Amino acid sequence: MTTALAVPPARFTDLPAAEWIKLRSLRSTYWALGSSAPALVAFNANAARADYTNYPHYNEPIHRDFVYWALRDAFTQGAALMLVLAAASIGAIAVVGEYATGLIRTTFTAVPDRRALMTAKVAVVTAVMTVYGAVVAGASYAVTQAILDGRGQGVPIGHPGAWRVVAASALLAPVSALVGMGVGAVVRHSATTMVLTTVVLLLLPSFVTERYHWTACVRNALPLNAWARLVDVGYGTHPFTIARRYPTTVGGSWVVFAVWAGVAAVLAVVVVDRRDV
Amino acid sequence: MIEVEQLTKRYGPTTAVRDLSFTVRPGHVTGFLGPNGAGKTTTLRMLLGLVEPTAGTATIGGHVFRDHPRGLRHVGALLDAHDVHGGRSARAHLHALARGNRIPRRRVEEVLAEVGLTGAAAGRRIGTYSLGMRQRLGIAAALLGDPPVLMFDEPLNGLDPEGVLWVRGLFRRLAHEGRTVFVSSHLMSEMEHTADELVVIGRGELIAAESLTAFAARGTAPTVTVRSPDSGALAAVLAKEGAAVERHGDDTLKVQGAGAVRVGELAHEHRLLLWELTTQSASLETAFMELTADSVEYAAGETR
Numbered sequence: 001m002t003t004a005l006a007v008p009p010a011r012f013t014d015l016p017a018a019e020w021i022k023l024r025s026l027r028s029t030y031w032a033l034g035s036s037a038p039a040l041v042a043f044n045a046n047a048a049r050a051d052y053t054n055y056p057h058y059n060e061p062i063h064r065d066f067v068y069w070a071l072r073d074a075f076t077q078g079a080a081l082m083l084v085l086a087a088a089s090i091g092a093i094a095v096v097g098e099y100a101t102g103l104i105r106t107t108f109t110a111v112p113d114r115r116a117l118m119t120a121k122v123a124v125v126t127a128v129m130t131v132y133g134a135v136v137a138g139a140s141y142a143v144t145q146a147i148l149d150g151r152g153q154g155v156p157i158g159h160p161g162a163w164r165v166v167a168a169s170a171l172l173a174p175v176s177a178l179v180g181m182g183v184g185a186v187v188r189h190s191a192t193t194m195v196l197t198t199v200v201l202l203l204l205p206s207f208v209t210e211r212y213h214w215t216a217c218v219r220n221a222l223p224l225n226a227w228a229r230l231v232d233v234g235y236g237t238h239p240f241t242i243a244r245r246y247p248t249t250v251g252g253s254w255v256v257f258a259v260w261a262g263v264a265a266v267l268a269v270v271v272v273d274r275r276d277v
Numbered sequence: 278m279i280e281v282e283q284l285t286k287r288y289g290p291t292t293a294v295r296d297l298s299f300t301v302r303p304g305h306v307t308g309f310l311g312p313n314g315a316g317k318t319t320t321l322r323m324l325l326g327l328v329e330p331t332a333g334t335a336t337i338g339g340h341v342f343r344d345h346p347r348g349l350r351h352v353g354a355l356l357d358a359h360d361v362h363g364g365r366s367a368r369a370h371l372h373a374l375a376r377g378n379r380i381p382r383r384r385v386e387e388v389l390a391e392v393g394l395t396g397a398a399a400g401r402r403i404g405t406y407s408l409g410m411r412q413r414l415g416i417a418a419a420l421l422g423d424p425p426v427l428m429f430d431e432p433l434n435g436l437d438p439e440g441v442l443w444v445r446g447l448f449r450r451l452a453h454e455g456r457t458v459f460v461s462s463h464l465m466s467e468m469e470h471t472a473d474e475l476v477v478i479g480r481g482e483l484i485a486a487e488s489l490t491a492f493a494a495r496g497t498a499p500t501v502t503v504r505s506p507d508s509g510a511l512a513a514v515l516a517k518e519g520a521a522v523e524r525h526g527d528d529t530l531k532v533q534g535a536g537a538v539r540v541g542e543l544a545h546e547h548r549l550l551l552w553e554l555t556t557q558s559a560s561l562e563t564a565f566m567e568l569t570a571d572s573v574e575y576a577a578g579e580t581r
Contacts (some may be wrong), residue, residue: 007350007351008379010346010347010379011379014347014376014377014378014379015377017376017377018374018376018377019373019377020367021372021373021376022362022365022369022373025365025366025369025370025372025373026362026364026365027364028364064420097362098362101359101360101361101362101363102357102359102360102361103360103361103362104360104417105322105325105327105356105357105360106360106361106374108325108327109325109327109328109348109349109354109356109375109379110347110348110349110351110374110377110418111346111347111348111378112325112326112342112343112344112345112347112348113345113346113347113348116346117377160576239570269361276322276327276328276329277328
């Protein structure tokens with residue numbers, strides 16, 4: 001019997017290393033991340049540019065509270081929608097891509113410990129998307145405030161709540177990616193995964209009313225609405241913010257982020273472990 | 278050593294594999310034969326822990342495969358050459374597999390050279406590969422961990438004649454090194470020159486598990502063709518011996534139930550001249566067809 005290569009004990013860190021090789025060896029990864037990041041920054045910069053242009057025509061109350069306008073430009077609602085779509089797709093493809101191509105069978109033959117493998121995949125995607133989100137949110141903040149500095153209205157990052165705008169927008173990327181992975185692991189079909197992820201992350205937040213207590217609870221428990229609460233620096237104090245019938249808190253919104261990310265990650269690991277491939 | 282015991286897999290009302298038991302020993306190339314839909318792939322997937330058996334056990338080297346945290350050093354498998362991501366290069370694909378199993382990077386280049394995917398081909402996206410090249414890549418992945426057990430599902434599909442010869446040589450060499458080599462196919466002709474042991478299944482059930490020679494002997498008994506100017510007299514002698522004789526034209530006889538040696542002896546005893554004396558051993562293909570005739574899932578030209 002030939003055993004040229006002795007069997008070394010399994011080491012978890014080998015798996016994220018392998019998943020990282022898989023992610024960076026696909027051209028589509030570079031395309032997805034490299035094209036969406038500048039687009040998002042440009043989208044936010046354009047909002048700041050509009051406010052920069054219109055600034056002389058705004059009335060006195062707006063001028064007085066312009067810090068809230070500036071922080072809103074730092075990461076706009078439109079950019080958040082695009083970020084969710086991009087991040088969720090990347091997360092979903094990381095899982096569904098393996099099923100759609102059949103690679104998953106090769107993967108599990110090489111690594112029969114499926115939980116460890118999926119944990120590694122979740123870790124790598126989370127790390128990459130967190131860096132991606134930080135770059136997009138950080139660059140957006142720097143660019144938008146630099147533009148508004150032209151009117152002397154750029155908000156320094158040390159301003160109360162400014163960090164929260166950057167952090168919440170950055171973390172929206174890994175949260176969305178994890179939801180994409182979780183849905184992908186359950187559905188295992190490309191098109192259906194994308195539709196379902198889009199419905200949950202992007203459509204549901206606008207469909208659910210806040211009229212009744214229970215629907216308001218559902219609404220507030222959605223990641224996009226949690227993000228909106230976190231970046232709303234003037235919440236409850238500022239006249240331009242809509243007063244909510246069932247108010248939410250910053251802490252509660254962070255919890256929403258954490259729960260969605262956590263549940264999606266566990267789902268991806270557990271479901272894949274239990275099913276035939 | 279591969280051991281399958283009373284293995285069963287049901288998908289709703291359909292039974293893909295039923296009460297299947299067999300053993301595959303090291304040091305041999307064992308062919309896994311059966312018509313399309315016989316349950317070969319399902320059995321291989323159960324062995325690799327990809328599909329959970331409904332009942333029974335499937336072990337490799339005494340272990341359930343899924344109990345190993347990493348697989349490549351225990352079993353090398355090529356299930357489907359398409360089970361890769363077309364966007365990656367062969368080198369990146371193998372590198373990722375090797376990395377996860379703590380296999381040194383140089384091993385990737387070794388197996389690439391071994392299967393003949395060298396130079397620019399190894400750096401090209403797999404999506405641009407022909408089926409034959411994908412088979413080579415799949416074989417490279419199976420060899421990566423230098424495993425004692427190797428399984429291949431229809432590895433000859435898409436290979437050119439040179440590739441087929443190479444694969445046969447490779448399988449024999451792997452078996453000669455003391456490894457267990459288990460190769461599935463739906464074509465007997467592919468196995469005839471590759472395997473020395475056979476596991477034959479049909480409709481998810483075991484039909485035979487024996488050596489190639491024993492399997493060949495199951496088919497129709499060998500026929501001896503004799504040409505003689507005295508064919509009439511010879512036919513009479515042979516009939517008296519109890520052999521079944523069939524006349525073909527003026528001087529040709531097809532004999533069953535008496536071997537070439539016996540026919541020659543009888544001719545000599547009776548001073549009958551022979552022009553030709555040849556044995557047609559039953560083809561493995563015929564034996565395979567006869568044995569699996571009842572278990573073919575999709576028979577052509579059949580009225581139902």
